[in-house]
Amino acid sequence: MTAGYALSPSRRSVGPGANRTEGVGSIFGVGFEASTVNLIKRYFRSWQVGDWSALRDCLADEIRFDWGITTYTDPDEFVEAASAGIEWRDVDLLGSIVLPDRAMILYEATNHTDGVRIRTAEYLTIDSGRITAAVVVFAVVG
Secondary structure (H helix, E strand, O other): OOOOEEEOOOEEOOOOOOOOOOOOOOEEEOOOOOHHHHHHHHHHHHHHHOOHHHHHHOEEEEEEEEOOOOEEOOHHHHHHHHHOOOOEEEEEEEEEEEEOOEEEEEEEEEEOOOOOEEEEEEEEEEEOOEEEEEEEEEEEOO
16 A cells, blocks of 8 residues: 555635635645655645746646646646636635645635636646646536
């Protein structure tokens, strides 16, 4: 059995008017090197605080991000889309599993514009310290 890490649940608002001083969550667990955990933590935090350079640093130069509606293969296009995308508030990390070469994060957030609550699951593939792929599934929960 491979040991894993988890990001602890957290809540925060994201977007231009959000309070960006709240914590994103802490890391707990035992097992392999913490670099993969730190990568996922930086990835999850970067889009919440609008640090698009940090988001880009988490991504490999060749990616495949399948967001259901759109698939991104260029990391710069993905970062551009993320920076121009939906503003979120009340982001709650519901759970995570982080292994050396893959991770899963499950979170809910409220669309700042229309108040719709969305649950998102991201399955991330990691190679050489960078995220190389993601499969993302969304569901309206409220």
